[in-house]
Amino acid sequence: MTIPVQVGPSPVGGGPVAFQDREELLADIGDRIRAERHARGWSQTTLGSRCGVSAKRIAHVENGQTSLPLLRLAEICHGLQMSMSDLLSEEWEMPDCAPRRRGLAGALTPRQALVLREAASGIPLTQVAVRLGMPRPVVSSRLSEAYRVLGVSDMPRDERRSAAMRVAEARGLFDAALEVDAA
Template identity: 55%
Template sequence: MTAPARVGPSPSGGGPTPSPDLDDLTASIGDRIRAERLHRGWSQSQLGNRAGLTKKHVGAIEAGHTTLPVVRLAQLCHGLSVSMSDLLSDRWVMPERKVPRVLTPRQVQILAEARTGAPLSRIAVRVGMPRESVGSRLSEVYRLLGVADLPYGRREAAIRAAEERGLLEPAALDDAA
């Protein structure tokens, strides 16, 4: 008589392993692609252009809302200059976002004025720039500091981020206020 077949991993560690949850796997790959993109300071459109995909498709992949055929994964990895094996490896480590080492003196001046809570029109007068240019410069600073995705009221978050990273001296803010 033969012994009954065993199901599951053997005591020695061999045998079948459970399949990963495909939704979790799709989300994890999307998170990795987003992290690699943000590390490079690229928008979804920029990655899409490099990979031959639309911004909408890149966004759906990063959000884990779509299955990712191997061909699309290869396109994204090529666009990111990352090998598929590295991106999918258990040894993959989330890269840190690139952060500027310094803000320009003009960016410091505008952020310092923004700290006062003044409206853009008043900041524009103080720094001698058109209101639209001040708004554009602030948006650029928010993007550089990684707080552009936050809702309205980003001034405080940008100032905290700049100070925490040593990009903006608190004394410079006090002098400009």
């Protein structure tokens, strides 16, 4: 007879803890890699050549569209000249000089707003993708973009969705996205 392995502390005092949403974890790591690359002023091609990975692979990693083997993560961190522990730390913060993407600061696209509203319910991103009829990587990418636009991408994963909803609602960004969609 085998004994189940405890994967972390259980909130109720026993048994394994459910793994957090895999897609959101990949998107979070990708966001961090993108922010660190932007802070250095590098293109995906530059980072790729520094760590022996194609620019296309870097793009897939940054968009949360691919699994990230430990060795690949180590190579990317080496290219960024930082340790994996620094990149993955709960204390990691968005670099101050990381630029906002394509002038989107303060505005959500209709798709970002839609994905954020669905994701705010706390369901896994694979279920959000099914509900919206979108590929899962697109859902991850739109949610990551919304987090960056709203300035919450450096928050811990478990707080990010609710913080993004609060910021978007406070700024009236859901209504603005619907107006843009109707136009």
